[in-house]
Amino acid sequence: MELSWLGETLHYTDEGSTGDAILFLHGLGGSANNWLHQRRAFAEHHRVITLDLPGHGRSTGTKVPFRQYADAAQAVLDHLRVNEVSVVGLAMGARVGITLAARSPRRVKRLTIVNGYLELPPREHERRVELYDLLLRQGGVREWAQLLLKGMGVSGHAGIARGFLASADRIDPAHVNAIFHQVDEADQVEEFRGLVVPVQLIVGERDRLVPSSSTEQLAALAGNATITRLPESGHLPYLEDPATFNRTLEDFMHRQTAPSGGTSWDTRASQ
Structure with a gap:
């Protein structure tokens, strides 16, 4: 499916039942x-919506800045x-x-962050900039x-690695580099x-892109986040072990309240 937005074309999927909606x-x-x-x-039990964000997948919009990506997602919704979505x-x-979630707390019922961060320690930040600036080199x-x-x-x-390398051959290096720096800033x-x-934090403990200090910052800022650590997964747990990832997400969606008293609920999922 596609939607015309600000002169660009956004591709999205809308699948499943009339149950609670989830946006991935x-x-x-x-x-x-x-x-x-x-x-x-x-x-099987939810309305599932996915979106190629601007300039990604089949969506146009490589000139759309990162700060407008939420506008694109909101336009699809x-x-x-x-009216309500996880x-x-x-x-x-x-x-x-x-x-x-910040803009529309009545629309966004809950937020799951998978291997996310807001800030990186200085040395890790330098390494990340160096990594993404490789995209501009011959x-x-x-x-x-x-x-x-x-x-x-x-x-x-092996399958994930092959798929990732194949997709890397199709990216626009300058676009990915530019958006990286916009997200970073x-x-x-x-x-x-x-x-x-x-808020739920899902952390793949084999991921080396997100240091533990960045996860701790998210947990501290959220105050009462639900944290699930996946000891056998890295940055892409939804691909590495989809059964465990899906169960972890489903459990959070059916939990009525977050832990009280400003203390995070921190567990390790069995895999």
Whole structure:
């Protein structure tokens, strides 16, 4: 399906039953197809919506700045007349979800952040900038992809690695680099601190892209987040172990309240 928005074309999917709606938002360089396991599983009892964010997948809009990505997601929800939705976002997609939840706490019922962060420690920040600036070098895309795979902790999953390398050959390097820097420069600390919706943090403990200090910052700012740590997963737990990921998400969606007293509910999922 597609929607005309600000002169661009947004591609999205709308599947499943008339149950509670879930919006899945992919990470930088990804697409709605990243969520195929979740689309199939959750569509049995939920309305499942995915979106190719501007300039990603089949959506046009490589000139659309990151700060307008939430506008694009909101436009799709408006078009589909979705009044209440749970939002699930990976990394960059989680940052989009934070803005959606901050703007529309009556529409966004809950927010799940998968391996997300707001800020990185200085040295880790420098390494990340160096990694993404490889995209602007002659022949740097393959080196970037290999290093990113290693950092994501998914090199042991041959199918995921092959798919990621194939998708890396199709990206617009300059676009991915530009959006990385825009996300990196976006200050969403106060926006996240002010959220009034229940927050879940899903952390793949083999992920080396998001340091523990960044997860701790999110937990501290949220005050009473539900944190689930997946010891056998890296940056892409929804692909690495979809059954555990889906169960973790479903449990959160059916939990009526977040833990009280400003204390996070921090657990490790059995896999």
